[in-house]
Amino acid sequence: MLKPYHNEGLIEAGCDEAGRGCLAGPVVASAVILPPNFHNKFLNDSKKLSEKQRSLLRPIIEKEATAWGVGIVSPQEIDEINILNASFLAMHRAIEQLKQKPEQLLIDGNLFNPYKDIPHHCIVKGDSKFLSIAAASVLAKTYRDDIMEKLDLEFDSYAWKNNKGYPTAEHRKAIQEKGITPHHRKSFKLLPAQLKLDF
Secondary structure (H helix, E strand, O other), X not given: OOEOOOOOOOOEEEEEEEOOOOOEOOEEEEEEEOOOOOOOOOOOOHHXXXXXXXXXXXXXXXXXXXXXXXXXXXXXXXXXXXXXXXXHHHHHHHHHOOOOOOOEEEEEOOOOOOEOOEOEEEEOOHHHOEHHHHHHHHHHHHHHHHHHHHXXXXXXXXXXXXXXXXXXHHHHHHHHHHOOOOOEOOOOOOOOOOOOOOO
């Protein structure tokens, strides 16, 4: 059973990101403030939900949330500042989109760069513990999946429609055969050590 809040009475925003372990595409984060009475029996960590369940939950979250935001950091920015800092930046950009200022941030994971003067709590596996983080995980995942499916129309050799940019055997085989796109993260190990890739 997911908890509705960490500290009752405070305006809390749950934050989560998607796409950290991918070889291609942006990292996308979301921040969500839910009303105190929010309830949905299907809402859970997005990784435990099917694609259909996530797509059904997204409009419910967007409609019923007090406020929500989505932040995107490009592959080029990831290469410049590294994936950990890019994940924090994506969350900061998502928080900036919120129409209501949160009094506390609930961050999925064990690390975070503080955002302005708002106190935060890092919660390992927070997306399976708190409703607001689970809601953020659904928005981050669905928005990122949409981006990768659109990119797949332009670069259809990499099967991004299916793998969403994650390092599957099919994706790595395409990189080996076709090379990289502007959407690949050059700072990542795109191929196993025994295979060379020329940029």
